[in-house]
Amino acid sequence: MAEEPVRRVKVWDGWIRLVHWGIVSLIGISWVSINTGNAEAHYLSGYAVLTLLLFRVAWGVAGSDTARFSRFLRSPAMALRHLAHLRRREPDTEIGHNAAGGWMVLALLGLLLVQAGSGLFANHEPGFSYDAHGPLALTVSDATSAWLTGVHHLTFNLILAAAALHVLAVAAYAALKGQDLVGPMITGFKSLPARLAPPRMGSPVLAAAFLAAAALTVWGITRLG
Known part of the structure; x- marks a missing residue:
């Protein structure tokens, strides 16, 4: 039986790839800066993450087809059915995110928004000078700021766990299904x-x-405190 003809198609625009790899890099900067006591770099990377996230939400509503939430979010049942066939070796025919991957994207975006949002109110990060705080920390009570600082720390660990699961899933698709999910996110084509x-x-x-x-x-948010 003749193989089905294929062609090289652009599936990811440069904006989606900018958000993806930009956030990966910025999370690394955030981790290094928090562990070296560099408050300025930590907050700047957080502001950059929040900027990319706000852009991603808007682009998910009115951007490219493969960026739109309405195009790649499917029912949980479809996601489970997709995962049930994970061990089936088959060609990749997904134009954008698959049914399971769409929910992973949503989970990561949600965690990142909580992380960036709570960081705006965080106060007295370990290793920082006493007066280091998020731009909105002084607009809430000390108790609220302390609670949101705890949320900020916890959410970062959840992001690391979700990112590890994401990497494992990508590796599983390569090993079990023979599908390369990394290359298209670098080049934009598959x-x-x-x-x-x-x-x-x-x-x-x-x-x-x-x-x-x-x-x-x-920028406006950082000037509210």
Whole structure:
């Protein structure tokens, strides 16, 4: 039986890849800075993460097809059925996130938003000078700030656990299904059956406007304290 013809298709725009690899890098910077007592680098990396997250939410509503939550979020039952076939070796025909991967994306975004949001109110991080605090820490009570600081620390550990699960899943897809999920997130392209219509890419002008608005919003938040 003849193999189905394939073609190289752009599935991930540069904006999605910027968010993905940008947050990976910034989480590393955040971890190093918290362990070396570099408060300025820690807060700046947190602001950058929040900027990318706000952009990602907006792009998930009005961006490229593969970025939109409405396109890749499917029912939990579909996600479970997809995972049930994890050991089945087969070609990758998913244009964007698969049914299980979509929920992992949502979980990671949620955890990152909690992490960045709680960091705005965090106070007296270990190893920092006494007056180091998030830009909104002084707008709430000491008890609330202390509680949110605890949330900030706990959520970071949950992010590490979720990231480890994500990496294990990517490795499992490569080993069990023979599917490369990393390459397309680097290049933006993957080989798909020629019968599948390529996804629509979003407007770069709109994306730039969303990113600028996100950065301006975060800048404004840092000036509220």
